[in-house]
Amino acid sequence: MTAVLESPEAKLNTTTVTELDALESESIFVFREVAAEFERPVILFSGGKDSIVMLHLARKAFAPAGVPFSLLHVDTGHNFPEVLDYRDATVNALGLRLEVASVEEYIADGRLRERSDGTRNPLQTIPLLDAINGHRFDAVFGGGRRDEERARAKERIFSLRDEFGQWDPRNQRPELWSLYNGKHRPGEHVRVFPLSNWTELDVWNYIEREQIPLPSIYYAHERDVFERDGMLLGVGPYSQPRDGEVVSNRVVRYRTVGDMSCTGAVASTAKSAAEVVIEVAASELTERGATRADDRVSEAAMEDRKREGYF
Amino acid sequence: MSTPTEQSFQLAQRQLLRLATAGSVDDGKSTLVGRLLHDCKAILADQIAHVQTVSAARGGDFDFALLTDGLRAEREQGITIDVAYRYFATDKRSFILADCPGHVQYTRNTVTGASTADVVIILVDARHGVLEQTRRHLAVAGLLRVPHVVLAVNKIDLVGYDEAVFTGIAKDVNEVADQLGIADVHAIPVSALVGDNVVERSAQTSWYDGPTLLEYLENANGRTDTSQQPLRFPVQYVIRPQTDDEYRDYRGYTGTVASGTVSVGDPVIVLPAGRRTSVAGIDKAVVTATSTTVAERPSAVAGEAVTVRLADDIDVARGSVIVAAEASPGTRRELAATVCWLSDRPLTVGARLLIKHTTTTAQAIVTKITGALDVTSAGTLSVVPATGLELNDIGKVQLKVAAPLAADPYSSNAITGSFLLIDAHDGWTLAAGMIDDEEGELL
Numbered sequence: 216m217t218a219v220l221e222s223p224e225a226k227l228n229t230t231t232v233t234e235l236d237a238l239e240s241e242s243i244f245v246f247r248e249v250a251a252e253f254e255r256p257v258i259l260f261s262g263g264k265d266s267i268v269m270l271h272l273a274r275k276a277f278a279p280a281g282v283p284f285s286l287l288h289v290d291t292g293h294n295f296p297e298v299l300d301y302r303d304a305t306v307n308a309l310g311l312r313l314e315v316a317s318v319e320e321y322i323a324d325g326r327l328r329e330r331s332d333g334t335r336n337p338l339q340t341i342p343l344l345d346a347i348n349g350h351r352f353d354a355v356f357g358g359g360r361r362d363e364e365r366a367r368a369k370e371r372i373f374s375l376r377d378e379f380g381q382w383d384p385r386n387q388r389p390e391l392w393s394l395y396n397g398k399h400r401p402g403e404h405v406r407v408f409p410l411s412n413w414t415e416l417d418v419w420n421y422i423e424r425e426q427i428p429l430p431s432i433y434y435a436h437e438r439d440v441f442e443r444d445g446m447l448l449g450v451g452p453y454s455q456p457r458d459g460e461v462v463s464n465r466v467v468r469y470r471t472v473g474d475m476s477c478t479g480a481v482a483s484t485a486k487s488a489a490e491v492v493i494e495v496a497a498s499e500l501t502e503r504g505a506t507r508a509d510d511r512v513s514e515a516a517m518e519d520r521k522r523e524g525y526f
Numbered sequence: 527m528s529t530p531t532e533q534s535f536q537l538a539q540r541q542l543l544r545l546a547t548a549g550s551v552d553d554g555k556s557t558l559v560g561r562l563l564h565d566c567k568a569i570l571a572d573q574i575a576h577v578q579t580v581s582a583a584r585g586g587d588f589d590f591a592l593l594t595d596g597l598r599a600e601r602e603q604g605i606t607i608d609v610a611y612r613y614f615a616t617d618k619r620s621f622i623l624a625d626c627p628g629h630v631q632y633t634r635n636t637v638t639g640a641s642t643a644d645v646v647i648i649l650v651d652a653r654h655g656v657l658e659q660t661r662r663h664l665a666v667a668g669l670l671r672v673p674h675v676v677l678a679v680n681k682i683d684l685v686g687y688d689e690a691v692f693t694g695i696a697k698d699v700n701e702v703a704d705q706l707g708i709a710d711v712h713a714i715p716v717s718a719l720v721g722d723n724v725v726e727r728s729a730q731t732s733w734y735d736g737p738t739l740l741e742y743l744e745n746a747n748g749r750t751d752t753s754q755q756p757l758r759f760p761v762q763y764v765i766r767p768q769t770d771d772e773y774r775d776y777r778g779y780t781g782t783v784a785s786g787t788v789s790v791g792d793p794v795i796v797l798p799a800g801r802r803t804s805v806a807g808i809d810k811a812v813v814t815a816t817s818t819t820v821a822e823r824p825s826a827v828a829g830e831a832v833t834v835r836l837a838d839d840i841d842v843a844r845g846s847v848i849v850a851a852e853a854s855p856g857t858r859r860e861l862a863a864t865v866c867w868l869s870d871r872p873l874t875v876g877a878r879l880l881i882k883h884t885t886t887t888a889q890a891i892v893t894k895i896t897g898a899l900d901v902t903s904a905g906t907l908s909v910v911p912a913t914g915l916e917l918n919d920i921g922k923v924q925l926k927v928a929a930p931l932a933a934d935p936y937s938s939n940a941i942t943g944s945f946l947l948i949d950a951h952d953g954w955t956l957a958a959g960m961i962d963d964e965e966g967e968l969l
């Protein structure tokens with residue numbers, strides 16, 4: 216029925232567990248705890264690299280059976296087409312169930328209003344919370360990592376949200392050893408972050424080791440871009456140069472994938488995961504610092520969004 | 527620069543080190559962490575720019591603490607409220623650092639940080655010496671059996687780099703550590719603000735010939751290797767694909783090896799039922815873009831997440847623990863344990879709670895509170911009689927549990943020897959518990 220694994224790792228047969236293996240095992244443990252203790256878990260899946268790695272780990276946790284969770288994507292309506300294609304292809308290939316919460320629909324029927332700056336990342340909170348309530352999801356897996364941002368550095372792996380979806384960072388449950396406490400009252404839910412202890416470099420090393428396919432925009436490609444606030448924004452339907460902003464054709468890649476209107480590209484020639492590993496290791500900017508306009512709004516922009524129920 | 531393959535290989539060979547910081551308010555903990563990250567070049571340009579902007583807006587010098595104090599309230603009050611996790615790496619290894627609060631009100635967060643740590647760094651202000659919080663943090667490190675404790679005698683510049691001050695504090699700490707059975711305390715004179723002996727060796731402390739803090743951390747042994755101990759494998763979740771393919775009859779028990787090594791053919795006992803069987807197979811997932819299968823492994827060691835198949839068709843579910851047949855811990859419904867009380871709601875005898883132990887959650891009743899550790903008075907630690915436990919108390923209790931637990935003493939197994947106490951009504955985590963040896967050695 217099964218074949219003996221003939222990989223080089225297996226032959227090393229060391230008695231200690233190495234860094235990437237330790238992170239992988241820790242994440243798999245978290246997925247299994249949630250599957251056993253919650254009734255309706257869901258994985259937030261955007262087609263970004265962190266959610267792709269999350270799904271890969273979830274598949275490993277339950278192999279040879281399928282993933283016992285559905286997926287949820289909060290679609291801002293400003294997503295990269297390559298990312299949406301990847302999302303749909305993955306869902307089809309694996310026979311998964313995908314729920315989509317559409318910011319566009321909320322704007323169309325007046326439940327949300329477009330912001331003056333045109334970015335839609337902050338608008339995702341309400342559709343997300345409505346989807347969680349509507350589907351009665353009790354555990355929601357997010358790909359957030361503690362190394363990303365200073366408010367995320369304070370997150371538990373199991374993080375309780377009240378019935379309004381709010382996070383209270385001053386009053387978090389202690390989280391000890393690997394004893395994750397998923398108890399919650401009706402109406403509350405738990406956000407679960409299986410990649411908490413992974414860094415951007417770990418994610419890329421893992422993508423390379425596991426040969427995980429990603430949307431093409433993560434690798435170097437030519438694109439018409441203009442510079443704004445020190446970031447390279449791609450010319451597209453949701454991001455047009457203003458007066459004085461010069462468009463040029465550059466070789467770039469995306470380090471993070473979010474709303475097209477506020478996600479910047481970085482100059483890069485990295486065409487493979489292995490080359491990205493080298494680039495990330497040498498980078499002098501954090502991934503959010505280099506690519507996210509929405510985190511620059513204030514000293515605690517992410518904390519404020521998270522308190523309201525954001526990812 | 528090394529090639530990608532070399533890099534990945536190096537990464538695969540290195541061991542993570544998990545560390546936690548502890549100290550009283552204003553001992554300079556966040557400054558030390560900021561200094562460590564900064565001098566390890568783990569702070570990137572945009573993070574430095576952010577701290578410069580905020581520091582300048584407040585009319586002060588570059589404030590290292592802003593690198594870790596991420597919450598609005600922390601920055602406003604200038605204190606650390608909750609654990610912040612930081613990640614950095616040197617050429618030698620990667621680190622996960624839990625920067626824990628010092629304020630007594632937030633001691634529960636220090637317990638959180640210390641529970642997964644390989645090393646705890648306890649800061650003491652050279653001007654103030656050992657305080658109540660120092661004793662409490664040492665007690666936490668001792669009870670949780672953190673393998674290594676580093677005493678960072680901080681602000682050594684403010685006492686004129688006086689060796690006598692340093693050795694005096696180190697002696698006081700060692701006396702407390704001895705009582706708690708902490709074997710390995712290494713003292714280092716540092717100034718987080720100036721950078722003495724954090725990453726760079728200080729020219730001012732010629733009387734100190736030990737390692738800098740970073741040198742110590744780079745060379746400390748990581749997690750205690752428990753792969754030679756008896757097998758403990760708590761079952762998390764049962765996999766039965768029931769698909770129409772080669773896995774139609776597959777039945778696998780998932781879990782992470784808590785201790786020991788599991789090999790195909792090993793005789794095992796499944797607790798709590800006590801049924802004897804043997805290991806038929808050990809599987810790890812093989813996942814490609816389109817297929818999800820498993821490959822068989824001859825064995826798996828402590829820390830690995832795997833799926834175990836058994837030779838006999840017996841009742842195994844979440845909460846079962848697969849153990850070495852020759853070294854079964856048996857089961858128990860009554861526990862004597864040491865607990866760190868983490869809630870504002872006091873504990874009283876007769877309280878009905880939930881206990882979470884490995885993958886079992888069951889009802890429990892507190893039948894006795896035997897005593898509490900007194901950390902308030904200087905000198906020796908002592909156990910005083912207690913009728914209840916309050917926030918941040920460390921006490922000794924007896925519990926009666928509604929389900930049989932496959933438990934070991936915490937001193938021999940941190941995973942099967944630890945538990946949480948949970949409020950059955952609102953789910954709050956009330957206490958961290960460690961199962962005592964028969965002798966009840968710690969208190």
